[in-house]
Amino acid sequence: MEYLYPDDSLILHTDAYELTMMQTYWKQGIGDRKAVFEAFFRKMPFKNGYAVFAGLSRIIEYLKNLRFTATDIEYLRSTGMFDPAFLDYLADFKFQGTLRSVVEGELVFNHEPILQVEGNLLETSLVETALLNVINFQIMIATKASRVKSVVGDQLLMEFGTRRAQEFDAALWGTRAAYIGGFDATSNVRAGKLFGIPISGTHAHALVQTYRDEYTAFKAYAQTHHDCVFLVDTFDTLKSGVPTAIRVAKEFGDRINFQGVRIDSGDMAYLSKQVRKMLDEAGFPEAKIFASNDLDEKTIQNLKMQGAKIDAWGVGTKLITSYDQPTLGAVYKLVSVENDQGEMVDTMKLSNNVTKVSTPGKHQVWRITDRADGKSEGDYVTLADEDPRQLDSLYMFDPQFTFLHKTVKDFVARPLLQDIFVDGELVYDEPSLDEIKHSHQERLNRLWDEYKRDLNPEVYPVDLSQKCYDNKMALIAQIHDYVQALGEEQDD
Numbered sequence: 001m002e003y004l005y006p007d008d009s010l011i012l013h014t015d016a017y018e019l020t021m022m023q024t025y026w027k028q029g030i031g032d033r034k035a036v037f038e039a040f041f042r043k044m045p046f047k048n049g050y051a052v053f054a055g056l057s058r059i060i061e062y063l064k065n066l067r068f069t070a071t072d073i074e075y076l077r078s079t080g081m082f083d084p085a086f087l088d089y090l091a092d093f094k095f096q097g098t099l100r101s102v103v104e105g106e107l108v109f110n111h112e113p114i115l116q117v118e119g120n121l122l123e124t125s126l127v128e129t130a131l132l133n134v135i136n137f138q139i140m141i142a143t144k145a146s147r148v149k150s151v152v153g154d155q156l157l158m159e160f161g162t163r164r165a166q167e168f169d170a171a172l173w174g175t176r177a178a179y180i181g182g183f184d185a186t187s188n189v190r191a192g193k194l195f196g197i198p199i200s201g202t203h204a205h206a207l208v209q210t211y212r213d214e215y216t217a218f219k220a221y222a223q224t225h226h227d228c229v230f231l232v233d234t235f236d237t238l239k240s241g242v243p244t245a246i247r248v249a250k251e252f253g254d255r256i257n258f259q260g261v262r263i264d265s266g267d268m269a270y271l272s273k274q275v276r277k278m279l280d281e282a283g284f285p286e287a288k289i290f291a292s293n294d295l296d297e298k299t300i301q302n303l304k305m306q307g308a309k310i311d312a313w314g315v316g317t318k319l320i321t322s323y324d325q326p327t328l329g330a331v332y333k334l335v336s337v338e339n340d341q342g343e344m345v346d347t348m349k350l351s352n353n354v355t356k357v358s359t360p361g362k363h364q365v366w367r368i369t370d371r372a373d374g375k376s377e378g379d380y381v382t383l384a385d386e387d388p389r390q391l392d393s394l395y396m397f398d399p400q401f402t403f404l405h406k407t408v409k410d411f412v413a414r415p416l417l418q419d420i421f422v423d424g425e426l427v428y429d430e431p432s433l434d435e436i437k438h439s440h441q442e443r444l445n446r447l448w449d450e451y452k453r454d455l456n457p458e459v460y461p462v463d464l465s466q467k468c469y470d471n472k473m474a475l476i477a478q479i480h481d482y483v484q485a486l487g488e489e490q491d492d
């Protein structure tokens with residue numbers, strides 16, 4: 001297949017309505033007006049007690065290169081939807097806005113801003129689709145990975161999902177997100193090259209089928225590799241696979257590093273116990289049992305409950321496709337916009353559905369922790385000009401059930417939204433992937449166990465400052481008055 005144009009750029013990775021709205025703003029002469037958008041999600045993924053932020057690295061790469069190419073403009077012209085003068089403007093477009101974001105590996109919760117884009121109406125509109133596209137996927141995978149990691153503990157956890165992923169990008173960036181969430185290695189070699197994620201793996205059934213019998217196949221592998229994990233379930237795990245793996249391991253002795261065997265079908269609790277006995281009796285107590293086959297955190301936990309003797313886990317489909325929840329549902333909402341008089345006015349989307357009401361104003365999110373033990377007290381969403389670090393005590397209340405409140409003293413408040421781009425300039429020094437991964441585990445250590453259990457976790461508090469809450473209530477009242485007045489006008 002040949003593409004219609006010889007080159008491709010991500011700037012057209014946007015919904016057509018972003019461009020048509022941009023044309024409206026531009027032609028109406030308000031394109032230069034300032035706007036602030038914030039992204040957040042409404043429901044915790046997998047009903048987990050926390051979510052793991054991922055996707056910033058890709059967003060940085062996207063924003064750095066955000067230019068319309070000659071063929072982008074040519075294509076837009078061919079649609080007949082855009083004014084030639086507007087297209088001339090686009091030809092010189094460059095993202096000159098400010099991006100604030102939570103950093104990768106950080107824990108995030110529903111109803112708090114995790115990305116904030118400040119700039120003119122045009123650039124802040126254009127990037128919505130791509131930004132949401134990235135975080136809606138990567139946060140899901142990083143969170144799922146973190147859940148799997150929480151049941152696997154210190155055992156080896158390998159990502160095997162590429163073949164089942166929703167195409168190339170999802171496999172590659174999903175692997176990276178999984179690594180952030182706690183996976184140790186991947187089978188995806190490209191992810192190894194691009195991100196430095198350790199690659200690892202065993203071999204497929206095809207190897208055994210090619211040589212037609214396990215003995216010849218395992219021997220062939222042992223002759224060509226030092227580290228060997230033999231896949232033992234092609235014919236019969238206990239009767240042929242494991243005895244043959246042991247035979248080859250004995251024959252090759254120190255010439256190979258017999259790491260163990262992989263089981264990929266059957267009752268893995270029963271089989272792993274039998275396999276463990278056989279390996280131990282054969283003098284291979286160090287050999288590990290690898291398992292794969294539609295695993296996820298629930299099956300792994302269940303296998304552990306059954307006393308399965310599995311030492312290393314390969315997880316593919318259910319991780320990389322975010323099998324039990326297809327999207328995070330993150331949204332991108334306008335929270336403040338410049339009016340005719342050049343003033344910034346807060347704005348919100350009011351909905352009949354209470355959970356869909358957004359919080360107006362430009363915000364900061366503060367992670368409040370106890371100064372003594374570093375443990376989480378909750379998150380505190382303020383207007384951007386507030387700084388709770390100046391306070392001796394913090395009154396925190398639930399914005400929905402305001403009678404639920406507490407006063408926190410001796411706390412540390414850490415701002416979560418950090419400057420990434422300021423006026424188009426990248427000001428953020430990205431940590432290495434291993435630092436990000438490590439920071440995720442550190443952050444989890446500060447979270448109380450009650451929020452970390454995988455079933456019915458406690459709801460982590462995300463509270464609004466009084467000023468932020470009052471601002472929201474005032475705007476709701478203002479919108480109600482406006483709607484009522486309009487209704488009365490129509491009745492007259």
Ligand SMILES: Nc1ncnc2c1ncn2[C@@H]1O[C@H](COP(=O)(O)OP(=O)(O)OP(=O)(O)O)[C@@H](O)[C@H]1O
Pocket residue numbers: 264265266267268269270292293294295299302303306
């Ligand atoms: N002891 C166990 N307890 C709970 N779940 C298990 C156990 N053993 C395997 N499973 C899981 O059960 C699911 C189905 O396993 P099953 O044995 O039916 O598949 P299979 O043997 O791979 O069959 P197929 O040959 O069709 O692939 C998999 O997700 C697997 O991880």
Ligand SMILES: O=P(O)(O)OC[C@H]1O[C@H](OP(=O)(O)OP(=O)(O)O)[C@H](O)[C@@H]1O
Pocket residue numbers: 160161163164203204205206264292293294295314315316317318
């Ligand atoms: O089950 P998942 O969590 O998705 O893990 C990846 C799966 O991919 C492989 O199977 P496949 O049948 O594709 O190839 P194989 O011949 O190597 O088993 C592997 O054996 C796993 O079962």
Ligand SMILES: O=C(O)c1cccnc1
Pocket residue numbers: 160161187200201202203204262292314316
């Ligand atoms: O290396 C493996 O064992 C592997 C790799 C990808 C998918 N399934 C298994």
